[in-house]
Amino acid sequence: MLPRFRHRKTRRRLISDSRGFSSIVGAIFAVLVMFSLISTVFVWSLSQNTLYNNTVRQSNQADLDRSSEKVQVLNTTYNAYSNGNVTVSAQIQNNGPSSIQFITAWLYVSNASWNNYNWCKLTNASVQGGSVFTLNVNLTVSGLNSTYTHSFASWLITARGNVVSLQRTIVYGNNIIVSQTTQGIGSISMDFKQSRYYDFGSGYVSNGTSLPSSKNSYTIPNSNNTILAVLLTNYDNTTQDIILNANSYLWIITPQAGTVKPAAWNIANVTNGKYINSFSTQTLQYGKPTIVYFGPSSPSFASSALPTVVPVFILLFGKIGTNDFGQNIPFIAFYISS
Amino acid sequence: MRSIISKVLKNRRAISPVIANLILIAAVIGVGFAALVWAQSQSSSYTTQYGSVISSDISQLQERVVFEYIYYDSTKNNLTVYLMNSGTIGNVGVSAVYVDTNTPNSTIALRLLSTGASASSLNATQEGYFSISPSPSLTPGTNHSIKIVTRRGSTFVATV
Numbered sequence: 001m002l003p004r005f006r007h008r009k010t011r012r013r014l015i016s017d018s019r020g021f022s023s024i025v026g027a028i029f030a031v032l033v034m035f036s037l038i039s040t041v042f043v044w045s046l047s048q049n050t051l052y053n054n055t056v057r058q059s060n061q062a063d064l065d066r067s068s069e070k071v072q073v074l075n076t077t078y079n080a081y082s083n084g085n086v087t088v089s090a091q092i093q094n095n096g097p098s099s100i101q102f103i104t105a106w107l108y109v110s111n112a113s114w115n116n117y118n119w120c121k122l123t124n125a126s127v128q129g130g131s132v133f134t135l136n137v138n139l140t141v142s143g144l145n146s147t148y149t150h151s152f153a154s155w156l157i158t159a160r161g162n163v164v165s166l167q168r169t170i171v172y173g174n175n176i177i178v179s180q181t182t183q184g185i186g187s188i189s190m191d192f193k194q195s196r197y198y199d200f201g202s203g204y205v206s207n208g209t210s211l212p213s214s215k216n217s218y219t220i221p222n223s224n225n226t227i228l229a230v231l232l233t234n235y236d237n238t239t240q241d242i243i244l245n246a247n248s249y250l251w252i253i254t255p256q257a258g259t260v261k262p263a264a265w266n267i268a269n270v271t272n273g274k275y276i277n278s279f280s281t282q283t284l285q286y287g288k289p290t291i292v293y294f295g296p297s298s299p300s301f302a303s304s305a306l307p308t309v310v311p312v313f314i315l316l317f318g319k320i321g322t323n324d325f326g327q328n329i330p331f332i333a334f335y336i337s338s
Numbered sequence: 339m340r341s342i343i344s345k346v347l348k349n350r351r352a353i354s355p356v357i358a359n360l361i362l363i364a365a366v367i368g369v370g371f372a373a374l375v376w377a378q379s380q381s382s383s384y385t386t387q388y389g390s391v392i393s394s395d396i397s398q399l400q401e402r403v404v405f406e407y408i409y410y411d412s413t414k415n416n417l418t419v420y421l422m423n424s425g426t427i428g429n430v431g432v433s434a435v436y437v438d439t440n441t442p443n444s445t446i447a448l449r450l451l452s453t454g455a456s457a458s459s460l461n462a463t464q465e466g467y468f469s470i471s472p473s474p475s476l477t478p479g480t481n482h483s484i485k486i487v488t489r490r491g492s493t494f495v496a497t498v
Contacts, residue, residue: 025363029370036374037381044385048392055396062402062426104422104451104465106407117409119420121452159463161404161424283479 066160070096076154076167080109080146088154090135090166094127101126101159107139108153112194112231112289116141122156135166149191149233151287168287170233186327187236188316191289194231195332198295199224205296207277211270219335220299222306227275227295228265230314234284242284242325244318250294252310252334254301263301265294281318299336306338398490400427405496406465408484415475419484419496420451420467421460428461436485437472446470459489 076090086107094100102125108117118139127133135156144150154166196214205225220226228250234242248267269276270293284290294314301308312332318325402425409418417437423430434442450457451465460466476482485495 026366026370029366029374033370033374033377037377041381041385045388048389052392052396055399058426059399066424103463104406108407117407119407119451157404157406157422157465159424161402161422163404163406 062160065098066162068096068098069100069158069160069162070094071100071162071164073164073166076169078152078154078169078171080144080150080152080171082146084140084142084144084146086139086141086144086152088135088137088139088152088166090154092127092133092135092156092164094129094131094133097129099126099128102133102135102156102164103159104157105135105137105139106155106157107141109141109144109150110153110288111148111150112291114143116143118142148193149231149289151233151289170235170287170289186329187242187320187325188232188234188284188327188329190314190329190331191231191233192332194229194289194291196229198227198229200226200296205275207275209275211273211275218333219337222299222301222303222336222338225296225298226265227268227270227293229270229291229293231289232284232292232314232316233289234286236286236320240321241286242316242318242320244282244284244292244316246279246281247317248292248294249315251313251315252299252336254299254305254308254310254336263297263299265297268293268295301336303338306336308336310334310336394490397427398492401425401430401488401490401492403430403460403486403488403492403494405484405494408496408498410476410478410498412476412478415471416469417472417476417484418467418469419486420465421486422465423460423462426462428464429459430461431459431489432468432486433489434487435468435470436483436487437470437476438482440473442487443470443472 072093072095074091074093076088079087079089081087086109088105088107092102102122104119105122106117106119109115118141120137120139122137125133125135149170151168151170153168156164156166158164195218196216197220198211198214199221200209200212201224203225205227211227214229220228230250236242244267246267250265250267251262252264253262267279267282269279269282270291275296282290282292284292299310310333311330312334314329314332316325316327316329402423404422404424406420406422408420410416411418419435421432432446432448434444435446436442446468448457448459448466448468449455450460451467457466481497483495483497485493487493
């Protein structure tokens with residue numbers, strides 16, 4: 001038989017045989033179902049994927065923009081006034097490619113026994129790339145007494161979420177701004193107004209004894225046990241912390257007794273207002289006025305030499321970084337009463 | 339034509355296969371539709387579920403929180419954390435705060451920095467703060483890590 005006639009016969013048989021229709025309809029339905037579902041889910045998941053990728057791209061771009069913010073801060077000055085007002089001034093150079101908007105300025109003020117902070121919103125503080133912005137903000141820090149020495153720290157927040165630190169500065173009482181380093185006489189300076197002593201009487205000072213009320217005087221008793229306190233600030237020009245060890249003393253001598261009679265107060269550990277009889281180290285953080293205690297001890301000079309005025313030497317020894325550090329502060333005199 | 343119809347009507351042997359086929363086709367169509375509806379509902383549920391996951395991931399990706407300042411008052415054992423929402427999405431709320439590896443503090447009373455008013459979340463570029471009393475209390479002079487977890491699950495860590 002010719003193939004042409006054979007095909008015609010097969011087709012006719014297929015058409016006349018209705019038993020296969022349900023399978024065909026079922027197959028068509030199955031294909032329709034699968035196609036509609038797969039295409040819907042595929043297109044939808046594609047759109048979700050695009051959405052996600054766009055978000056990742058935007059997020060990466062935001063991170064890139066934030067990390068490309070480059071700011072150089074110059075000439076930071078702090079001026080404190082009697083009512084607690086502080087003026088912070090600085091030159092801010094935007095070295096990055098994009099403009100930067102500063103939204104908030106923060107100020108932290110501290111000394112050995114007090115600290116506080118405040119903030120203010122900045123308006124029109126937008127700096128184009130390559131431009132210089134002059135910052136001049138006034139903040140009020142409650143409790144600030146401008147006659148005392150304080151450490152000032154300030155920082156700015158950008159709209160992209162960066163924190164830009166301004167230079168930290170120590171401002172002495174009455175707004176005497178000192179350089180960061182007293183290179184001529186050493187890295188540590190002393191605040192004379194804050195010197196004081198604690199008089200324990202003639203008794204033994206045991207471990208854990210609470211400090212009595214302090215006395216702001218340069219006259220100390222000859223026979224009583226005293227703990228002497230001085231306020232020291234680390235101005236090291238490399239801004240490193242100084243760690244004082246037990247080889248630090250407060251030392252006095254008298255020229256009155258015919259022989260040079262010394263007396264020394266070892267550096268002491270006073271924690272939470274109590275004398276602790278073991279001392280390991282004491283850290284002087286850069287720029288942070290810190291009280292350093294010495295004692296307990298007494299001059300115990302011969303009565304024939306009393307009363308007398310003696311020079312006081314604060315001998316400080318320890319480490320700065322990995323190097324030794326040693327300094328003598330010789331600017332005090334005590335009057336030893338009989 | 340008339341003769342063919344009368345022949346078909348008279349020929350009873352052909353009716354049962356036709357009816358059987360019709361029933362079979364109807365059944366297949368019915369089951370097919372049912373399968374289609376079921377599959378569509380399943381895929382709709384899947385896309386909804388997956389869509390919410392994607393949406394949540396996208397929102398999480400857009401979250402950025404910067405720590406403006408962290409202040410600890412050792413006399414009152416009070417830790418105040420100042421934050422800014424520097425991301426591109428709003429409604430950033432704090433669900434938990436971890437101080438070091440201690441038990442999280444999940445009762446966070448967030449306040450807006452500008453007004454001091456309480457707020458449940460921060461919008462984009464908004465600043466806020468909250469205070470907690472860490473337990474155990476912090477030791478001044480030592481490093482501590484503060485980790486906040488947002489309601490969307492993002493974590494941000496600062497060391498003080």
